[in-house]
Amino acid sequence: MGWVLGDSLGETVPSVFISGAGPAGLVLGNLLRAEGIDCVIAERRSREHVEQRARAGFLAANSVRILTRHGLAAGLEAAGRQHDTCAFRGEHGQFELKYSQLGRGEIHTVYPQQFLVRDLIGEFLDRDGEIRFGTSIAAIDAQQGEVTLDNGETLGARFVAGCDGRHGVSRQAVPGRTYRRDHGISWLALLAEAPPSMASVMYAIHPNGFAGHMARTATVTRYYLQVPKNTDPATWPDDRVWDELNLRMRADRYGALNQGPIIERRIVDMTSFVREPIQHGRLFLAGDAASLISPSAAKGANLALMAAEVLAKALSQAIKTGDSTLLDGYGAECLPRIWRAQEFSHWMINLLHAPSGDSEEAVFARSLQRARLASLQCSRAHQDFFAENYIGV
Numbered sequence: 001m002g003w004v005l006g007d008s009l010g011e012t013v014p015s016v017f018i019s020g021a022g023p024a025g026l027v028l029g030n031l032l033r034a035e036g037i038d039c040v041i042a043e044r045r046s047r048e049h050v051e052q053r054a055r056a057g058f059l060a061a062n063s064v065r066i067l068t069r070h071g072l073a074a075g076l077e078a079a080g081r082q083h084d085t086c087a088f089r090g091e092h093g094q095f096e097l098k099y100s101q102l103g104r105g106e107i108h109t110v111y112p113q114q115f116l117v118r119d120l121i122g123e124f125l126d127r128d129g130e131i132r133f134g135t136s137i138a139a140i141d142a143q144q145g146e147v148t149l150d151n152g153e154t155l156g157a158r159f160v161a162g163c164d165g166r167h168g169v170s171r172q173a174v175p176g177r178t179y180r181r182d183h184g185i186s187w188l189a190l191l192a193e194a195p196p197s198m199a200s201v202m203y204a205i206h207p208n209g210f211a212g213h214m215a216r217t218a219t220v221t222r223y224y225l226q227v228p229k230n231t232d233p234a235t236w237p238d239d240r241v242w243d244e245l246n247l248r249m250r251a252d253r254y255g256a257l258n259q260g261p262i263i264e265r266r267i268v269d270m271t272s273f274v275r276e277p278i279q280h281g282r283l284f285l286a287g288d289a290a291s292l293i294s295p296s297a298a299k300g301a302n303l304a305l306m307a308a309e310v311l312a313k314a315l316s317q318a319i320k321t322g323d324s325t326l327l328d329g330y331g332a333e334c335l336p337r338i339w340r341a342q343e344f345s346h347w348m349i350n351l352l353h354a355p356s357g358d359s360e361e362a363v364f365a366r367s368l369q370r371a372r373l374a375s376l377q378c379s380r381a382h383q384d385f386f387a388e389n390y391i392g393v
């Protein structure tokens, strides 16, 4: 496999240049290598950084199927944990939804994203893929298939896959619009060095705001606290975090949380966007580069994996046979799924958050929230709807 600097006239260029070594770029790279297609990934961060960057943890059944189908599931088969229950806690008590017995009866596998990224990098290198860590892309010419690095070098490729996430540059190379919604809500996303406090995912609704509990490993747990926008995470030392989590999780009624040092705290704003179109010339967007989805429904990494599989198939067809039918239809294949995930994520945001205060509007919103929760608690049809969307896309 070879790729060269300079313009691509008469020189060997990779068939596919991939920007970004996140779940989207790495799954795509692995699937292309399995087809014998040469590809190069450029990642602006170091290998150590991406292999330790904690983000997602909940992989939907379809994501596990994709990874298994392509021989990429050894790590999650060995260390992933099956998860099938979520619970809601509020002023009127608590109820659980065992979604393995609802909807399509599917489950999540809990496997931290950084472990998946580590596995995918190892496998890609074993498949003779090339990753250039510490290499940042400054611009992409989608028509020419040319990538400019931030040191000014220009590289050519037959196709470019924009998998550089929410802050990447590939989206700007696709003429179109970004449809964005700022939900006006922020979460303090926390990682605690403490075992999970309960077997299920917990969504707690409290007058002070939302609080969430999600298992990651036997010794690390993710928590979320809704906080005002522009909150400085440094204003939340460990003691304050645990006091507020115990309060919103109603520890006095249901038992105290397992505490430990907070090893990561960062603000996540609930914003969402969809880029349309997601392809232009030789450039195709996948994952967060194409669509950012708030983490309220744990969909982002799952969408990234699905797009990577669709794109790999389309690129393989075009490169091997010259038939671009699947590539031409790439956006039409992915966008309806993206919008469905956005719709459910939006539904979850409304379920989990309501304004505080005594204004008519705030009381109205909280009453709707209560009614939706009551329906979810009682109606089998509503539970099936929830399960189908929660676990799938």
Ligand code: RFL
Pocket (backbone or CB within 6 Å): 019, 020, 021, 022, 023, 024, 025, 042, 043, 044, 045, 050, 054, 055, 056, 057, 058, 059, 113, 135, 136, 137, 138, 163, 164, 165, 166, 167, 168, 169, 189, 268, 286, 287, 288, 289, 295, 297, 298, 299, 300, 301, 302, 303, 304
């Ligand atoms: P990524 O993972 O952001 O990877 C993009 C990569 O591109 C690199 N990059 C560049 N490289 C070269 N040149 C440039 N100019 C570049 N600009 C950027 C970056 O360094 C990076 O390595 O995008 P990808 O592959 O599309 O994957 C998306 C997922 O990472 C994301 O959707 C999920 O993490 C979202 N998410 C969750 N998704 C789930 O499906 N289930 C979950 O449980 C879940 N939990 C979460 C989450 C996201 C969270 N945060 C931090 C927003 C929990 C949290 C707290």
